[in-house]
Amino acid sequence: MQLYGYHGRLLEVDLSRERSREVEIEPEILEQYVGGRGLASYLLWRELGGSWREVDPLGPENLLLLLTGPLTGYYPGVKLAVSGKSPQSNGIVGSVLSSEVAIELKAAGYDGLVVRGRASSPVYVYVEGDRVEIREAAHLWGLGGRETFRKLMEELWGELKRRRLAREGLTKEPSFVYIGPAGENRVRTAAVMAKIAHAAGYGGYGAVMGSKNLKAVAVKGFGPMPRAKRPELVKILLREAWRRLVRRTGFRQWGTGSGGYYFASVTSSEPVRNWQEEWHANRAFGPQNFEAHWVKRYWGDYGCPTTCMKISAIRSGAHRGALTDAPDYEMQAYLGANLGVLEPKACIYLSSLADELGLCGIQTGNVAGFAAELFQRGILTREDIGFDLRWGDAKAFAKLLEMIARREGIGDVLAEGTYRAALRISKEKGVDALQYAVVSKAIGVGAHGVRSAKDFLPDFSYAVCVQGGDHTSAPTGLRGYKSEVSSAFDDSAVICSFNSIRELAFPLLQAVTGFDIDEERWSREHGRRILTIQRVALLEGGPDLRWRPGLDDDLPPRFYEPLPSGPFRGRAANREEVAAKRKEYFLSLGWDEQGIPRDETLEELGLGFLKPAVSRLRSELEHGS
Amino acid sequence: MSKPLFILRDPLKCSGCRLCEVACSLRHEGTVWPEASRIKVFELFPGVDVPHTCAQCRDYPCVKACGYGALKPDERTGAVLVDAEKCVSCGECVKACPGKVMRLHPATRKAMVCDLCGGDPECVKVCVEAGFNALTVIPYESVTLHVYSIVPDEVSRRLYETLFGE
Numbered sequence: 001m002q003l004y005g006y007h008g009r010l011l012e013v014d015l016s017r018e019r020s021r022e023v024e025i026e027p028e029i030l031e032q033y034v035g036g037r038g039l040a041s042y043l044l045w046r047e048l049g050g051s052w053r054e055v056d057p058l059g060p061e062n063l064l065l066l067l068t069g070p071l072t073g074y075y076p077g078v079k080l081a082v083s084g085k086s087p088q089s090n091g092i093v094g095s096v097l098s099s100e101v102a103i104e105l106k107a108a109g110y111d112g113l114v115v116r117g118r119a120s121s122p123v124y125v126y127v128e129g130d131r132v133e134i135r136e137a138a139h140l141w142g143l144g145g146r147e148t149f150r151k152l153m154e155e156l157w158g159e160l161k162r163r164r165l166a167r168e169g170l171t172k173e174p175s176f177v178y179i180g181p182a183g184e185n186r187v188r189t190a191a192v193m194a195k196i197a198h199a200a201g202y203g204g205y206g207a208v209m210g211s212k213n214l215k216a217v218a219v220k221g222f223g224p225m226p227r228a229k230r231p232e233l234v235k236i237l238l239r240e241a242w243r244r245l246v247r248r249t250g251f252r253q254w255g256t257g258s259g260g261y262y263f264a265s266v267t268s269s270e271p272v273r274n275w276q277e278e279w280h281a282n283r284a285f286g287p288q289n290f291e292a293h294w295v296k297r298y299w300g301d302y303g304c305p306t307t308c309m310k311i312s313a314i315r316s317g318a319h320r321g322a323l324t325d326a327p328d329y330e331m332q333a334y335l336g337a338n339l340g341v342l343e344p345k346a347c348i349y350l351s352s353l354a355d356e357l358g359l360c361g362i363q364t365g366n367v368a369g370f371a372a373e374l375f376q377r378g379i380l381t382r383e384d385i386g387f388d389l390r391w392g393d394a395k396a397f398a399k400l401l402e403m404i405a406r407r408e409g410i411g412d413v414l415a416e417g418t419y420r421a422a423l424r425i426s427k428e429k430g431v432d433a434l435q436y437a438v439v440s441k442a443i444g445v446g447a448h449g450v451r452s453a454k455d456f457l458p459d460f461s462y463a464v465c466v467q468g469g470d471h472t473s474a475p476t477g478l479r480g481y482k483s484e485v486s487s488a489f490d491d492s493a494v495i496c497s498f499n500s501i502r503e504l505a506f507p508l509l510q511a512v513t514g515f516d517i518d519e520e521r522w523s524r525e526h527g528r529r530i531l532t533i534q535r536v537a538l539l540e541g542g543p544d545l546r547w548r549p550g551l552d553d554d555l556p557p558r559f560y561e562p563l564p565s566g567p568f569r570g571r572a573a574n575r576e577e578v579a580a581k582r583k584e585y586f587l588s589l590g591w592d593e594q595g596i597p598r599d600e601t602l603e604e605l606g607l608g609f610l611k612p613a614v615s616r617l618r619s620e621l622e623h624g625s
Numbered sequence: 626m627s628k629p630l631f632i633l634r635d636p637l638k639c640s641g642c643r644l645c646e647v648a649c650s651l652r653h654e655g656t657v658w659p660e661a662s663r664i665k666v667f668e669l670f671p672g673v674d675v676p677h678t679c680a681q682c683r684d685y686p687c688v689k690a691c692g693y694g695a696l697k698p699d700e701r702t703g704a705v706l707v708d709a710e711k712c713v714s715c716g717e718c719v720k721a722c723p724g725k726v727m728r729l730h731p732a733t734r735k736a737m738v739c740d741l742c743g744g745d746p747e748c749v750k751v752c753v754e755a756g757f758n759a760l761t762v763i764p765y766e767s768v769t770l771h772v773y774s775i776v777p778d779e780v781s782r783r784l785y786e787t788l789f790g791e
Contacts, residue, residue, distance in 0.1 A: 073657040103659060153669055169719045169728020169737075170677075170777070172665050195671035222731040224650070224658035231655050238651075242644065246755050295788045298757065299672050300642035303657075305755040307640045311672040315790050323789065 004229035005070035005513040006030050011110045011132065013125050015212055016060060016117030020132040025111065031515050032606065034526065035069030035111065036081030037094025038492035041533040043114070044092050048085060049613065053542030057087035057204075058186055058211040060118035066177070066217060067112035068102040069494025070513045073225035074234060075505065076241050077304035077496035078102050080177070082200040084208050087188045088363075088417055089441040089468045090545055091538030093203030094491040096472075098301040099194035100175035102494065107221025119213040122184075126156065127219045128174070137215040144356040145180050145193055146323070148216065152176055156218055176218035180358020182405040183210040187415040189363035189404070189444075193355070196311075197325035198301075201360025202443060202470045204417070229514035237508045245306045245499060252298065254287040255308030256329035256498075268566040269455035271338035271447050273376075273391050274369035275438045275558045278449040279566025282342040285332055289344045299325070306499055312348045319345050322352035327361075333447030334365025339372065340391025353398055357405035366444030367418045368400055371410070373436050379429055385410050418444055420545070438556045439469055441538065441547055446471020450559055452568035459573045460581040463555050464595070466534035472497055475585070482588075485527020492530065528589055529605040532597045536610050539596070539617050549594040549621060553582060594621060627744030629703035629765035631772075632664075634676045636784050638759035641666055641674035645748035645760060652747045660731045663739040664748045664760075667777040673784050675777040676759060678748070679705065679726045679739040682773045687738070690721035695736060703765050704741035712736050724774025 008027065013020045025039075033039040047063060048055050055061050065083045072078060080102040086093045105113060108127055115125070119134065122141040126133045140148055156174045164171055175194075182190035183206030190206025191199035200206075209215075228234045250258065268279040293312040300307035314322040327335065327347055335354060336347040354361045374380040375389040382388055386409055389396050403411025413421050419442035422433040438445055440462040448455045448471050450462070461474035465484065473487040490497045493509055506519050517526065541547055555573055562572040583593045590601030596617055602610050646662040654661050664678035681703045688696045688705060695711035696718060698704065705727075714734040718727045730737040739746075752760040 107659065149671065157669065165725065166720060167716055167729075168731075168734070169716075169722075170665075170725040171728075172659055173667055173669055195668075197671075222660045224654060224656045224661065224732075228656065235651055238647075242751065242755065296640070296672055298640035298642075300640040302643050302659075303647050304642050305644055307642055311788075313789055 003027055003030070003226070005226055006111050007106070007109050007226050009110060010112045010114055011127065012114040012116065013132065013134065014116045015119040015123065015134065015214065018134055023114070032526070032529065034492040034517070036067050036096070036492045036494035037083065037488060038526065038530040039067055039112070040065045040081060040083035040094055041092050041530050041537070044083065044085065045533050045537060045609070049609070052085075052537060052540040052613070055085055056543055057085040057090065058207060060212070062208055062211070064115040064205065064208050064212060064214070065112060066101065066105070067494070068105055069492060071493045071495050071505070071508060072102045072106050073303070074228070074238065074512055075303070075493070075495040075499070075508060076238070076245055077306065077499045078302040079494045079496055080200075081491055081494050082192050082205045083203070084205055086203040086205070087207045088204040088443050089538060090541040091441065091466070092534050093443070093467050093470065094473075095192070095200035095203040095205055096491050096494065097177075097192065097194055097200040098198045098496070099177055100302050101177050101194065101217065101219050103302055104175045104219035104221045106225050107223045108219060109221065109223060113217065115212060115214060115217070118211065122213050122215050124152070124214065124216040124218060128160070129220070129222055140215045141184060142181060145178070145196060145358060146356060148178050148180070149196065152178065152216060152218060156220070160220065171220070171222070174218050174220035176216050178216035179206045179209045180356060180405065182358045183207055184215070185405065185407045185415065186210045187359065187404060187407065188417040188420070189360050189367060189415070190358055191360040193358050196323060197351070197355045199355070199360055201362055202467060204360070204363075206358055206360070228512040230511040233511040234508065237504055237511060241499070241501060241504050242305050244501060245304075248306060251498070252307055254291075255310065255326055257290055257310075257326045257332060258287045267454035268452040268563060268568040269449035270333045271365075271369065271438070271449065273340050274338060274373040274436065275449065276373065277565050278451060278563055279568070280337060280342065285336065285342065285344065290326065290348070293344070293348060304496070304499065308498065314345055314348055317345070319349035322349045324348055324352040324355055327351040330447050331361045334362050334369075338365045338369040338447070339397050341394050341397065342392065343394070346394035350394055350397060350401070353401055357401060359401060359405055362446060363417065363444045364401060364404065366438060367404070367414050367421060368397055370418045370422070370436055370438070371400065371414055374425065374433060379425065379431055379433065380410070417442055435557045438558050440465065440556065441468035441552065442545065443468030443470060445469035445556065450555070450573055451563050451571050453571070454568065458581070459555070460578045460585065463553050463578055464582050464585050466531050466538055482523045485523050485531060488527045488530045489522055492526070525605065528601075529607060531589060532591070532601065532605060532607055533610065535591065535595060535597065536613050536617070540613055549596060553595055554578070596621065627701050629701075630741060630744065630762050631681065631703075631765045631768045632678060632739075632741070632746060632749060633761045633763050634678070635759050636675050636780060637787070638757050639666065639674040639676050640757055640759070641668050641672070642755065642757070644751040644755055645676065648747040648751040652742065661737070663737065667781065669778065669781045670785055673781050673788060675780045675784065677724070677726065677774065677777045680724060680772050680774045681705065681765070682723065683770065686721040686723060687718035687727050690717045692717065699740070702741045702744045705738050706740055707736045707738065709733070709735045725776050726774050
């Protein structure tokens with residue numbers, strides 16, 4: 001079978017044995033799982049499924065996957081899918097970030113990179129064409145984001161020029177992903193970072209990199225993207241995609257950051273003071289208050305005319321030197337309103353700090369807000385924290401972020417993420433701290449509340465999502481129950497969800513790969529296949545935490561408390577409705593009402609290899625263990 | 626009949642989207658191929674994007690350096706055209722190029738440089754269509770004598786200061 005859109009091989013680096021090799025992937029597997037999140041689910045289960053419950057996500061046996069998709073380089077806006085057994089949910093999360101590492105991997109002749117084992121001391125992996133090296137990284141260990149970027153770029157770019165400039169001319173710079181101090185210290189809310197502010201945050205894969213003593217992965221390739229089946233059609237579809245994306249002028253100008261004002265005041269779905277409220281009357285947010293700090297009107301990733309990003313820089317005053325992207329809506333919400341910080345400059349400062357430390361902004365805003373509520377309620381005291389953690393005090397939160405990244409004092413507890421921290425604090429203080437943890441499957445929910453029912457997520461979405469609180473992959477109200485498989489498409493073809501135009505993306509997938517996959521077939525077959533593996537891995541869980549079907553497939557308790565303020569005051573999620581929708585949703589995917597995949601479904605989707613795990617889950621549920 | 630032309634670059638307007646690279650490689654190679662693009666956008670620090678391509682120096686040092694007659698300027702557009710048959714991949718043109726624009730094709734190893742798409746450059750078209758106008762076509766007459774491309778490291782350094790201070 002002639003492969004189009006793929007090289008048909010992955011690069012596998014074993015840090016324990018200090019070896020690398022190429023691994024072929026069967027074309028049938030590529031057709032069934034496509035790439036990115038889908039392929040990651042399959043590969044992870046194939047490798048680790050037999051002992052999933054025992055695999056420690058932060059142990060050397062876990063795999064770190066950096067995968068591309070067939071549309072890498074073609075579809076506007078390059079993305080890279082990061083995965084592995086998640087140190088947050090103990091399941092599989094496909095965490096996607098913008099990074100040209102995806103393009104470079106393709107250009108080097110690989111569809112992705114698999115990292116195994118653990119290096120005995122800090123290293124980084126460097127791939128240049130067909131050369132693969134595991135290099136010492138002691139000089140980079142401990143450095144913040146910007147210094148890491150600067151040093152690595154200087155080092156690798158200098159070396160590339162020395163070796164190639166005189167002979168063949170100037171090659172483009174290499175691309176890399178890295179971790180900050182948070183990842184090094186195995187903080188479960190650490191992100192895999194690219195550039196200054198690009199992060200694969202959900203899942204906690206920065207901690208996985210840290211656990212492998214892996215500071216960075218740098219790639220430089222020289223070849224073309226793999227051959228497309230119908231190159232002329234690809235050109236036409238690409239032009240059409242550009243034409244449409246360019247027309248989205250409001251989004252191009254303000255990105256998701258236009259929501260800061262809008263969501264809070266109109267939809268009442270923005271986290272405010274750890275979700276105690278979802279509305280505030282402050283009008284300091286909104287694009288017009290951030291754009292004065294933007295030093296570039298537009299900033300885009302490879303092949304993306306949407307350019308929703310901006311660079312915010314603060315050049316004077318207390319927060320001088322802060323440098324981040326936008327901040328986008330999630331950061332405005334989580335490192336702003338959720339902490340009671342409603343001053344744009346302070347929000348830029350906290351975003352910049354989270355980037356520097358290599359922390360996921362969403363997860364960190366979630367856990368910091370949780371800690372501040374415990375302080376507000378007197379559960380955590382000044383003695384526990386070391387200072388007063390008051391709403392709106394950006395300096396105090398900055399200190400807390402540093403402590404989390406370095407696991408100092410209370411930071412060591414909070415570095416375990418909101419859920420695990422809540423378990424530990426509950427035990428130590430003899431209170432139920434879990435009621436203040438706004439998470440699903442230990443993953444902090446996105447900055448989109450469900451109580452007002454005015455945002456894009458329906459009430460049951462976080463309860464059922466195989467990626468926990470991930471707002472980018474939870475089922476949306478707009479596209480009905482099939483939408484979770486739809487986001488699995490974006491993450492598997494590995495394209496930007498904001499740029500995803502269905503009627504162009506599927507034809508492009510066909511034109512590039514030659515696979516006969518349309519939206520209907522994807523929903524019926526591929527998407528369900530991927531979600532089913534993810535669901536089983538999530539329920540298998542372990543070693544430290546497992547999820548109980550039904551009981552843990554629920555919203556955080558906070559969403560059942562009525563909204564105390566704003567135009568939708570009094571509204572809350574309804575337990576019976578959520579339970580009914582959850583059941584209906586599971587059935588629609590071919591699972592039973594508890595969300596355990598049916599045997600027929602496994603047969604239909606070609607997932608026979610899940611049967612032993614599924615029957616064990618079922619019998620455990622029957623016997624109540 | 627097109628007149629000699631020049632691609633004017635404004636790095637301050639460049640978003641780093643690389644549509645120019647995609648369009649260039651699609652046209653010349655039939656696929657997306659960043660290293661084979663005749664125009665390249667360097668991002669040596671996040672957000673500091675440097676579009677880099679041939680400036681058609683009037684004295685054409687690359688053409689002069691070629692001992693095999695493989696390079697000659699196009700009389701209509703002013704672009705340097707490569708005769709792949711004559712090119713022996715010696716790299717003398719690469720050494721002679723003041724802006725380090727000239728390079729050998731990553732696969733064929735023949736000299737590779739912007740040919741201005743025969744007078745209607747694809748890269749400029751997509752940049753203008755996307756509304757960035759970081760690339761525009763101007764008549765060569767309006768260019769001062771001895772304009773040449775500056776190496777991207779240098780542009781990047783100056784641009785960093787302009788954008789972020791220090």
